[in-house]
Amino acid sequence: MNPEFQRNLWLELTPRRMILMAVVLGLCFFAAAVTDGPASGPGETARWLYYLIVVVWGSRNAAMSVVGEIRERTWDGQRLSSLGANTMVWGKLFGSTLYNWFGGAICLAVILTDLLGHRGVFVALIELVYYLAIGVIAQAASLLASLIAAGRRQGLWRLEVFLYQAVGLAAAVAVYLIWSMADPAGSILEHVAPTDFIVWWGWNLDARGFLLLSLAVFTGWTLVGCIQQMRLELKMRNTAYIWLGFLVFIGIYVAGFDAWLSANQSLTHLDAVARRLLLAGTTFGALAYLMVFLEPKDRVHYRWLGSALAKFRLGRVGGGLQGWMTAYLAALGVGIALFFWLGTMMLAADQAAIGAMLGFLTRDLAIVVLVNAIAKRRSGDFAAIAILFALYALLPAIVSGMKFDSAAVFFFPRSSDPVWLSPAVAWGEAVLAVVLAIGRLALPENENKVAAAAR
Amino acid sequence: MHVAPQTITALVGPNGAGKTTLLRCLAALEPPFSGSITIDGLDTREAPRAIHARLGYLPDFYGLYDGLSVRRALSYAARSHGTAPALVAAAVEKAAGRVGLLDRLEAKAGELSRGLRQRLAIGQTIVHEPKVLLLDEPAAGLDPQARRDLSVLLLALRDAGMTLVVSSHILAELEDYCSEMIIIEDGVIVGGKAVKVRDVERPRYMLEIATARSDLREFLSGRAGVDVIEADDYHALFTHTRNALARAKLVRELVAAGFEVSSFGESTKALEDAYFKEVGQGAR
Numbered sequence: 016m017n018p019e020f021q022r023n024l025w026l027e028l029t030p031r032r033m034i035l036m037a038v039v040l041g042l043c044f045f046a047a048a049v050t051d052g053p054a055s056g057p058g059e060t061a062r063w064l065y066y067l068i069v070v071v072w073g074s075r076n077a078a079m080s081v082v083g084e085i086r087e088r089t090w091d092g093q094r095l096s097s098l099g100a101n102t103m104v105w106g107k108l109f110g111s112t113l114y115n116w117f118g119g120a121i122c123l124a125v126i127l128t129d130l131l132g133h134r135g136v137f138v139a140l141i142e143l144v145y146y147l148a149i150g151v152i153a154q155a156a157s158l159l160a161s162l163i164a165a166g167r168r169q170g171l172w173r174l175e176v177f178l179y180q181a182v183g184l185a186a187a188v189a190v191y192l193i194w195s196m197a198d199p200a201g202s203i204l205e206h207v208a209p210t211d212f213i214v215w216w217g218w219n220l221d222a223r224g225f226l227l228l229s230l231a232v233f234t235g236w237t238l239v240g241c242i243q244q245m246r247l248e249l250k251m252r253n254t255a256y257i258w259l260g261f262l263v264f265i266g267i268y269v270a271g272f273d274a275w276l277s278a279n280q281s282l283t284h285l286d287a288v289a290r291r292l293l294l295a296g297t298t299f300g301a302l303a304y305l306m307v308f309l310e311p312k313d314r315v316h317y318r319w320l321g322s323a324l325a326k327f328r329l330g331r332v333g334g335g336l337q338g339w340m341t342a343y344l345a346a347l348g349v350g351i352a353l354f355f356w357l358g359t360m361m362l363a364a365d366q367a368a369i370g371a372m373l374g375f376l377t378r379d380l381a382i383v384v385l386v387n388a389i390a391k392r393r394s395g396d397f398a399a400i401a402i403l404f405a406l407y408a409l410l411p412a413i414v415s416g417m418k419f420d421s422a423a424v425f426f427f428p429r430s431s432d433p434v435w436l437s438p439a440v441a442w443g444e445a446v447l448a449v450v451l452a453i454g455r456l457a458l459p460e461n462e463n464k465v466a467a468a469a470r
Numbered sequence: 471m472h473v474a475p476q477t478i479t480a481l482v483g484p485n486g487a488g489k490t491t492l493l494r495c496l497a498a499l500e501p502p503f504s505g506s507i508t509i510d511g512l513d514t515r516e517a518p519r520a521i522h523a524r525l526g527y528l529p530d531f532y533g534l535y536d537g538l539s540v541r542r543a544l545s546y547a548a549r550s551h552g553t554a555p556a557l558v559a560a561a562v563e564k565a566a567g568r569v570g571l572l573d574r575l576e577a578k579a580g581e582l583s584r585g586l587r588q589r590l591a592i593g594q595t596i597v598h599e600p601k602v603l604l605l606d607e608p609a610a611g612l613d614p615q616a617r618r619d620l621s622v623l624l625l626a627l628r629d630a631g632m633t634l635v636v637s638s639h640i641l642a643e644l645e646d647y648c649s650e651m652i653i654i655e656d657g658v659i660v661g662g663k664a665v666k667v668r669d670v671e672r673p674r675y676m677l678e679i680a681t682a683r684s685d686l687r688e689f690l691s692g693r694a695g696v697d698v699i700e701a702d703d704y705h706a707l708f709t710h711t712r713n714a715l716a717r718a719k720l721v722r723e724l725v726a727a728g729f730e731v732s733s734f735g736e737s738t739k740a741l742e743d744a745y746f747k748e749v750g751q752g753a754r
Binding site: 018019021022025026084087088089092093094095096097098099249250251252313315316318319 | 497498499500501502503504515518519520522523525526527528529531532533534535537538542546547549550551552594595
């Protein structure tokens with residue numbers, strides 16, 4: 016048996032706790048039965064209790080599974096083990112929530128009994144899949160959020176744990192809504208009108224099938240994310256291929272919705288290829304912003320990466336790239352492709368806009384890295400957000416108020432005269448920020464240690 | 471720096487010197503700012519998990535699963551370090567025996583006293599028979615008897631083939647079992663290497679005589695197994711086998727030769743002497 020799961024089994028499923036859960040749930044169902052109404056029988060009660068025990072409480076336990084161990088000083092980094100990331104993820108995901116699944120199983124038995132009596136075997140099976148899926152997805156999303164925070168050595172406080180739980184609950188709501196639209200049995204939310212078809216890459220696809228398949232695929236990516244994040248937490252190095260695979264997937268997935276952009280007035284002059292490149296590039300850029308804040312800005316790692324790059328050890332560099340770096344490179348690649356594609360369409364203003372966007376993206380990422388290298392670990396991201404807020408909101412508002420509207424070109428992408436001014440300014444700022452960031456990372460850790468080393 | 475196999479190396483330095491950071495680097499938990507670390511032929515950056523399998527690591531602040539019994543806590547530690555299920559029971563018995571917890575296998579970790587919790591933590595660290603053992607302040611908070619037991623245990627683990635690195639800022643704590651010392655100040659190893667402070671098999675002894683004899687050094691040097699470190703007309707510091715009969719024989723020879731032996735015993739400040747000598751050199 017998975018050792019991590021077994022440890023949780025020993026701790027979570029003690030006879031006393033099992034009896035307590037069974038007695039409490041039994042009393043709830045009995046109370047519901049004796050006060051039976053059309054919408055409040057044991058079946059309906061079991062549904063609400065399932066959400067409460069498996070989704071709400073379970074996502075909290077999943078979020079606490081690693082964070083709680085760090086807090087109690089029992090986590091792997093404090094005692095070491097040789098368990099693999101897969102073993103640890105499955106052991107945590109289903110082990111830390113074992114008691115919840117025990118209660119959930121009792122609720123499911125009541126739900127299924129109710130459904131078999133009223134709606135038949137098919138609906139009962141469909142709902143069984145739904146309830147299992149919403150529980151696993153909510154818990155996996157919470158675990159992933161807590162692992163990302165743990166990697167930053169943050170997230171030990173109650174409020175932060177609630178945020179990871181909230182990520183799980185948000186995932187559960189998404190599952191609920193998607194299922195409501197796509198449920199073949201149509202029994203969850205009958206008042207939500209199902210969408211008949213979705214246009215994706217120009218194909219008219221059955222909406223229910225597409226949504227359910229999307230749900231399954233994104234669940235798979237969430238679990239892969241958990242394993243990748245767990246590998247980092249166990250000090251294992253990830254290869255770039257998994258994240259690269261996700262970027263390829265998400266790029267293709269998002270680019271398929273180009274038909275939705277065709278309704279946008281300002282983009283009607285773009286053809287399908289340009290719209291798809293724009294969607295994919297924007298997604299990569301957004302992921303770069305998201306990941307640069309989520310991932311640890313470890314100066315030691317960046318120095319090591321720089322050293323490997325200087326020695327042209329490209330395999331090591333590829334393996335050491337963080338998620339934001341790969342997303343940035345993907346955004347850069349797609350942006351350049353879009354730049355040249357727009358050139359073939361003689362759209363110079365759009366080319367300039369793309370050039371400026373890439374420049375400001377580069378500048379912003381360098382600013383985040385630079386500020387984190389300067390600031391203390393926990394305050395670096397907040398300082399970077401404050402600087403970006405000033406650059407994108409405060410300073411443009413000030414120059415606008417002073418009637419220097421054209422100066423806004425220094426802060427964010429906008430049309431300029433001449434058209435090359437905006438990208439030129441953006442890339443000028445980007446180069447400056449990158450040089451400063453690299454210079455800061457390359458500095459020795461502190462002067463005292465240099466002096467001591469010399470001694 | 472190099473840590474030789476089957477030795478117990480003390481990692482010493484003032485609070486905040488970087489002992490814990492170095493231990494975490496050795497445990498492949500932190501990447502080195504520069505340079506590289508190899509444990510049993512494996513680079514900590516390249517194969518951290520394989521190194522974890524070879525290591526036992528006890529941090530300065532640790533937690534236990536209070537709801538688990540001693541047996542289950544040790545079983546989990548063994549399984550999580552890759553011990554085959556069929557071998558777990560024997561490994562648990564052996565580790566519990568080594569740390570003196572055989573009679574408390576069914577007690578919950580949360581019910582144990584501080585000293586017993588420390589033993590359980592060490593038991594979890596050694597249950598998979600690691601090649602290398604890293605201990606951060608292992609004797610902190612232990613009573614004198616528990617410290618003595620710890621010394622005996624660490625020497626036994628070394629004799630069983632393990633290599634130990636023990637961090638502490640209390641030199642007296644390390645005196646009983648460490649043979650080498652690495653001194654850290656401000657994140658840098660003073661002198662750049664481990665200092666051989668003593669041979670546990672051949673401790674240092676201090677002899678004092680009541681009447682001056684200029685031939686004290688010459689006489690001792692002529693005895694089998696005696697290596698004189700320093701001597702004057704009244705005192706001699708020398709290494710000699712730990713064997714009690716051999717020591718008794720040496721005393722008999724001294725008395726028979728007319729030396730008025732007023733004091734003879736093991737010198738217990740080897741680590742401290744070496745520490746201040748190195749730190750003093752560093753300061754110069």
